[in-house]
Amino acid sequence: MQSEIMLCLIALLSLGLVLGDVLKFQPSNYIPASKFGRQVRLTDFKFKNCGDKSKDLFVISSLDILPDPVQFPGTFTISFSGVAKKTISSPVPAEVKIAKKEGDKYLDLPCIQGVGSCNYSDVCALLAQIGTQCPDPLVEAGIPCQCPYNAGSYKLESAAFNVGSALLPTGDYMASINMTSADGHVGCYEINVTLS
Template identity: 35%
Template structure:
């Protein structure tokens, strides 16, 4: 559970526009989440809290999360992410472009190894709380107590815009569903 990566990734996913300008987001509002595996998935988020609401960008963010897995999570792990934006009252699927949008990440373990090379300690606060950042993830409960993060100013491509978004992520291994999480939020640019 690379909490920081997951949270920042969901904030940076968005949609298309057409002004040719870069956008800076000032606020994330109406953040909500839920497990969507019907209670059958071996890996679940038990709790996830983000404060404040709205989240100012740039600004301070408090995060606490607890997740559990009843199986060892090991390679190959695939994450299939579907991102949608509400356009004139209709949810429109955002295509995958530059690994942002509705994308399939075929080897999450390898991606984690690229971000944090094997043999290197996990970054704080993961290290302090014994939360792994490399596969395999042992069976058990992982908890990040309320922790302060600074969310930097994020400049996004011109085709990312204000609006309401929802994302659904399915984590699988060898076609077996391990987890499903839905997230929704709104973005407002400055």
């Protein structure tokens, strides 16, 4: 099962796809079944770099998701471009926050079986669990699914991914990922989405 943690960046989007498979997260174990089995649409998507582009080791310059709106279940495409200023290798600690808007406040979703608002000691170690199961569009674009990420430019053009039922109930969500390494701050990315 592909688990869109609705991650920030390709780091949250791709990391979410990968971690869902690795960790075998089943959202239906934690969210009432009445929230599944129906079509849900991602009707609003906003992406921002919450780090310092002049200092971060990896900078995403663009991230687009189509169609607008994205339907779950269904197919969506991701396009992105970014630059690794230095080789990024293990360990890469990460703080992931996922929050749902309730009233006028965002409430963090808990960390359950390593998915949700969690701290990871090494994203590279998690990515290593996928072995050779890197999604074809990433392989074809020369984007590795495991560390190290060598210095250079990365570009993914209109890669299609099929997604089953929505993993989260309808509502407004905010997700962020903040990554570091021994060589400096890797990056910070935030997305805001609306599922309806």
